[in-house]
Every structure is written in structure tokens, then in C-alpha cells.
Amino acid sequence: MDMDMDTSEAGGIKGGSSCNIQNDDELDLRRGPWTVDEDLTLINYIATHGEGRWNSLARSAGLKRTGKSCRLRWLNYLRPDVRRGNITLEEQLLILELHSRWGNRWSKIAQYLPGRTDNEIKNYWRTRVQKHAKQLKCDVNSKQFKDTMRFLWMPRLVERIQASAAASSVSPPISTITAANTPSAAYNHNNFEFGGATQITGSNFTTENSSTAASSESFGSTQLSPISDLTDYYYGGVPVGNKGNPNPDYCQTVDLSYSDSITSLDMQAVEPNNQHHQYWVQSRGGDSADNFWNVENMLFLQQQLSDNM
DNA sequence: AACCTTTTCAACCGCTTTGTC
DNA sequence: GGACAAAGCGGTTGAAAAGGT
Structure with a gap:
């Protein structure tokens, strides 16, 4: 499951737990808002290799993010066909x-x-x-x-x-x-x-x-x-x-x-x-x-x- | 101008579903 | 059919921006 995946990769269930923070630190996983560099890395990687297999994608692209986070960032923000702005x-x-x-x-x-x-x-x-x-x-x-x-x-x-x-x-x-x-x-x-x-x-x-x-x-x-x-x-x-x-x-x-x-x-x-x-x-x-x-x-x-x- | 409140939305969490072996 | 991993989904949170006083 994703939760399990996150647990294994991010090291915890609750984001705020000290255990999670410790393991995040160990794995050096980033959280919070994406930087421009991270966005570009993800965009370039997907342009070359395609999307999917998010966990291995995150690792292969060198992104210090969970696969889940990469997927969400791509689908909700970086995808070229995402429409932004006011709802008509x-x-x-x-x-x-x-x-x-x-x-x-x-x-x-x-x-x-x-x-x-x-x-x-x-x-x-x-x-x-x-x-x-x-x-x-x-x-x-x-x-x-x-x-x-x-x-x-x-x-x-x-x-x-x-x-x-x-x-x-x-x-x-x-x-x-x-x-x-x-x-x-x-x-x-x-x-x-x-x-x-x-x-x-x-x-x-x-x-x-x-x-x-x-x-x-x-x-x-x-x-x-x-x-x-x-x-x-x-x-x-x-x-x-x-x-x-x-x-x-x-x-x-x-x-x-x-x-x-x-x-x-x-x-x-x-x-x-x-x-x-x-x-x-x-x-x-x-x-x-x-x-x-x-x-x-x-x-x-x-x-x-x-x-x- | 400074402070407080409200609103927005990106990102996260945890659960469920789907796919693979 | 069971176990596990990955993907998908909906609920929630919190930082930042905007509005109000």
C-alpha cells in the first residue's frame, strides 16, 4: 500500500512523529513546497523516461521525495495540460x-x-x-x-x-x-x-x-x-x-x-x-x-x- | 503601517483499490 | 488465493496571500 510504501521510504506513518523526522533525516527526504530545481528535474526526467513507477522514478531522477509526492506534483501542477486559473x-x-x-x-x-x-x-x-x-x-x-x-x-x-x-x-x-x-x-x-x-x-x-x-x-x-x-x-x-x-x-x-x-x-x-x-x-x-x-x-x-x- | 482574520490551495496523510508475483 | 507493492482517492492541514480594522 502507499502508506506502507511511505512508511518504508519516509520512515513513518505520522508526518509529525519524531520517528518519522528521524528517518526522513536519515533518508534525507524533502517535504513541503517544491523548488524550481525539483520541478525541472521531475519535468525533464518524465520528458525522457515517461511517467509511472513513481518510487523508482523518484530515486532514478535523484529527487529526495517520495514517489507519491512526485506523482502528486506532476498530476496536480506540472503536467502540461493542467489548466490553472479561475473556474469558469x-x-x-x-x-x-x-x-x-x-x-x-x-x-x-x-x-x-x-x-x-x-x-x-x-x-x-x-x-x-x-x-x-x-x-x-x-x-x-x-x-x-x-x-x-x-x-x-x-x-x-x-x-x-x-x-x-x-x-x-x-x-x-x-x-x-x-x-x-x-x-x-x-x-x-x-x-x-x-x-x-x-x-x-x-x-x-x-x-x-x-x-x-x-x-x-x-x-x-x-x-x-x-x-x-x-x-x-x-x-x-x-x-x-x-x-x-x-x-x-x-x-x-x-x-x-x-x-x-x-x-x-x-x-x-x-x-x-x-x-x-x-x-x-x-x-x-x-x-x-x-x-x-x-x-x-x-x-x-x-x-x-x-x-x- | 501594523496587526489580526479570513481565504485559498499545494501538499500531505491514511485508507482503499488495483496489479503482480 | 494470499502477500506485497504501487497507484489512486478523498479528507485534512498549514503556509502564504489577501482583506479588514
């Missing part, structure tokens, strides 16, 4: 959807976000999503929070993706719409039923071969419709991820265009400077990609939570 709206949407299906299966989720590592997705979930749950004083795994994500957060993400696509004039053609199946209608104050069977057709998660209904139940870990590998993903007609080139033919497009039926609340949702109604939760780093929460929604959720207690 599309990626956020995909993470939310896939997490609703698979839970904390970070590596599985990462397979559908090319260039993103499981570690990065995990960190995103913990720092952003769990933060919101904490702000709302509910458990991140609670039905209330999951419903909030599906009925408020995800439709809002779709809107923002659409809005940004429209702003950049590269939005793909969208078929005609009806007011009833716009995401706006789905969480319109008048139509919204928290956790109930509200009309959410505008934000159904679709794949090339499925039309998974976005019921609140589907947000749990059960009743998951199978998702095929190598599938292009669309959420509400918005391509949110792919394992290859998006093919519009695969898209079971759900009408998403805005219409005159958009309510005042909906308009506020895409109007970032409305100080009166909006409480934009700023994230450090300036992405603002997770700023979907407004006072009304938070109060609404809190009301639901108190009603259910």
Missing part, C-alpha cells in the same frame, strides 16, 4: 451537476473537466460551495441546500452563461422559446416552489443520450441515471463541459432564451450593481463567479429552513 461558469455548473450525481467523487468529476485536477475541484467545492452552505446555516448535504443549488444557483449560472455569451456575441443560435420553460420562469418568485415539483424544464440537465429530469430527487446520490463516458454536456442548452469537441447534433437543446416574461427579480439577477436588492458575496480573487446569492433568496431559504424545523 460552465465548469462551475458542471461541477454542481456532477457532484449532485456522484457526491465527493472528485477524480470522477475531474474526468469531465479537461485540465482540471481532482484537487482543484475539491478545493473549489470546499471553499466556495461549502462556504455558501455555512452562510445559510445549513448542511451542504441537506436537501434544502441541494434544492437551493438546483433551483436557484444553477439556473442563475445558466443565465449568467447566456448573458456573457450574448455579450460577447458568440452565443450559439438558440431556438425559439416559451416563457414557461425559461430558467427565469423556473425560479420566478411567483412560480417558485421550494423543493417542490416546480417547472424546471428550462434547466434540465441533458446529455447526448439522456434527458435526465431535474427532479429534486435526482440531486441525491440515488436514482442516478447513467451517464455515459465521453459525453458532451449541456445544462439548459448551455454546453458546460465535454470530452471532446462539442457537437451541436448531440445537444438536446432546451429553450433558454430570455423573453419578456422575465421578472423584475430575474433582471436584478443579471444586474450586478443593484445595491438595493443584491447582496453579492464577493469571493477573494475577484472572480465573482459564485456571486449568485441575494438577500431575498437567502431570506427565502432561511424561511424554508425554519418551516421545516
